[in-house]
Amino acid sequence: QVQLVESGGGLVQPGGSLRLSCAASGSIFSKSTMGWYRQAPGKQRELVASMTTGGSTNYADSVKGRFTISRDNARNTVYLQMNSLKPEDTAVYYCNADSRFYSYWGQGTQVTVSS
Numbered sequence: 001q002v003q004l005v006e007s008g009g010g011l012v013q014p015g016g017s018l019r020l021s022c023a024a025s026g027s028i029f030s031k032s033t034m035g036w037y038r039q040a041p042g043k044q045r046e047l048v049a050s051m052t053t054g055g056s057t058n059y060a061d062s063v064k065g066r067f068t069i070s071r072d073n074a075r076n077t078v079y080l081q082m083n084s085l086k087p088e089d090t091a092v093y094y095c096n097a098d099s100r101f102y103s104y105w106g107q108g109t110q111v112t113v114s115s
Helices: none
Strands: 004-007 010-012 018-026 033-039 046-051 057-059 068-073 077-082 091-098 104-107 109-113
Touching: 004 033, 004 091, 018 033, 018 091, 018 109, 033 104, 046 068, 046 077, 057 068, 104 109
Parallel strands: 010 109
Antiparallel strands: 004 018, 018 077, 033 046, 033 091, 046 057, 068 077, 091 104, 091 109
16 A cells, blocks of 8 residues: 655745655655645646656746755655745645556645735
8 A cells, every 4th residue: 555645734924935745655656756736726736846766857837946856765755845935836735656557646735825
């Protein structure tokens, strides 16, 4: 059974920072492209950032220069460092583990950017 457990969400003021973590159980982590997605109310889920097993990264244009994805294969954990947060970053953030053979999702963590 694969589980992805996100943590680190919360309420932050505009301009603030948060770091999200996603811990993966099972043996898939090192074989998976790890990604962060988000879904705001009334909107479709969208890719925020992803990192392949080889370390290549991909970011949504809206977060480039503000968010950084990283992974620690020894700890089976992927991180999303979010700086200079804006109200439009408010959403539920989901962790994803993906390969040709599977796609697993976490339960999501709420990020709210508001003064």
